[in-house]
Amino acid sequence: MNKVLSKHALAALCAAPLFLNMGFAQADEMPVPAATEAAAPAEPAPPYTLTYNLGLYSNYMFRGVDYSDGPAVQGGIDWAHSSGFYLGTWFSNLDPYAYGKVDGLSKGNHIETDFYGGYAHSFDNGFGVNFLGNYYKYFEGHNSLDGHKQDSFEVSAALTYKYFTYTYYNLLSNYYGLRKISGPNGGGDTKNTQYHELKVNYKLPLGDINFMAKVGYQKAPDIDKDLYGSHGADQGDFAIGLNRDFSLPSGGKPITGFNAGAYYTDTFSVKNQNFWVSNDLRDINEAKLWFYVKRTW
Template sequence: MTTRRIGTVLALGALTMSAGTFQIAAADETHNFSANVGVVSNYLFRGLTQTDDGPAIQGGLDYEHSSGFYAGTWLSNVDFGDGVEYNVDFDEKTFDVVETSNSPGYELDGYLGFSKAINDDLSFDVNAIYYAYPDGRDLDYAEIGGSSTWKWLTLGLAYTVYGQADDAPGVPSGEALYVEGDWYYYAGLEFALPYDFGLGIRGGYYDFDYNDGGNDYGHWGVTVSREAGDFGTFSLNYDQVGRDTYDDDPQFWVGWLKEF
């Protein structure tokens, strides 16, 4: 079960598959443990590449309780490229270029949440996630969020409650300045198609607390996926950012995911 991490990526056009879980039953309680591994030709998060348009190998471990509580961790390589570093004044919400810096090599996330179905058509999810870059500098941040799903429509939001960049003299370019007070809004549509195909349509908007909206952006995308039994799930994806402050060229990428 990969509700939190895959739920986040799903709004961006990733793929999911349930190949099986390891269960422990005690009285009326059930504990589910699962693992997942995936490969993507470009790791895009909320419309922006996290691997300098290169491939990524990803994987995670998840726990789910029958009550709806879940927790997990997820790992991926990243590459924000060599770039400028910013001297940030969060009181004035401005920044100046000061020097070059190097990218971290990997991202390690930890998350927990509670997910519940109200009826056959309506469900909700509340969660918290910490994004860590252990070999990077002042890039970690944490969010709380929630979403609601009705049939094929999901609406959600996330709020940044902590960011190491709040107290940092600068952060590398290629990685947005995630600081306390940022909001991210997203929506997704998911449809089952014949022959085990799936269609996902998504969009999101990032409202940053710094730079007076100068770096806010919207994005959208489409995914066509195909479940292949024991071979996992394959997908073809399109993503687009709607602001030329970032790379606004169309992004096409492929992915594969298998859950154990």
């Protein structure tokens, strides 16, 4: 979830030296070369990039919540055009009994697959914008406790200035299939759940290490009001940690594109802890130290 974590850690760019081969000779000592055919002009680079990523995570952490209850394999494909438009897909395994204790939000779901697209642009003055639409797909959603489809659609708008990014998220669909009133005959929508996030990314001057810290707050006014009361799913979360790019040696050219990191995550201002309990009675929003290693190519 990004995912952004949501689902959503950021990689630093590694600079490589450029070698120029230069040859010198006296003109009167060199034979005149025979005429040769002009080399064909190089084909221009395509106006888009296509990248892949795959990683192993100790936990699938998203907005302060542990969705996997153990290791998670995550990966995706991203297409980005030079105009700023982009598309992508991403997946992660899930704990099939992640929250909630009554609603069974992901009961029966083992995989989350996201499909997203948007537009991003950076300005010369250090500002940047990013507009995103993300569809959370759960192919096993029919196995939910109440039979409600968990698929959800969220939009977001982000404003970046140098190291800082503020992002506003709004869920246009029901909150992962939940209703105002739980149960098979429950009704009422839970749209308009909001999440506010402030994040800082900074490259430290030592060892090419990247520092990341974030704080966020979810406002969900109508989720199962009969069980949890108004704003029962509201809570804040924060994360802080480090990550670093690296490469692996090989017989020839090093294998590049790796990134590893470690983060500490916790929640605060939890409105109702009962909402954040899994079907196997596990608190899924407690403090967590988690790790990952991934590769992008």
